[in-house]
Amino acid sequence: MVDGIHQSVGLPSHIQQSERTTSVTSNERLRSRETQELRHSYEQAAELSPQLQQYQRAVELVKQAPDIRHDRVDAVRRQVLNGRYTVPLNELADRIAAALARGQE
Structure with a gap:
């Protein structure tokens, strides 16, 4: 869509290319940030306490x-x-x- 607008206005191709590069760079930064956040989450998960x-x-x-413990059910059934x-x-x-005491609370 942006390319169509630039072409109809008659912007030089180097400006069009610059805008595409900026868009790609922004996407790469976003993906890089998301990757870093995900890596940080995994690192935190790896540092869980032994109790957890x-x-x-x-x-x-x-x-x-x-x-259902079928073995127990079968034994009681017999x-x-x-x-x-x-x-x-x-x-x-x-x-x-x-059960009655819990119901009164």
Whole structure:
């Protein structure tokens, strides 16, 4: 678009070339700055504390873990079907009381 305007006005080609070079140089500076900022971000990430690194590893392990523990579900299902599953009433009462207490806060 700019080239079309310059050509219709009749600007000399060396001015047109100068403006294109300036535009390229500005783009190169912008990319260089973005690259430096990205490099700085990576350097900061590499300097994470050991505790944060452990935390990140733990988060990754949790993400990889299945949402449902099928082995546990199957074991409880077998107990229910065989009539051997018993609900630990003390634990159940504690959990109900804790849930009610959270609801009142």
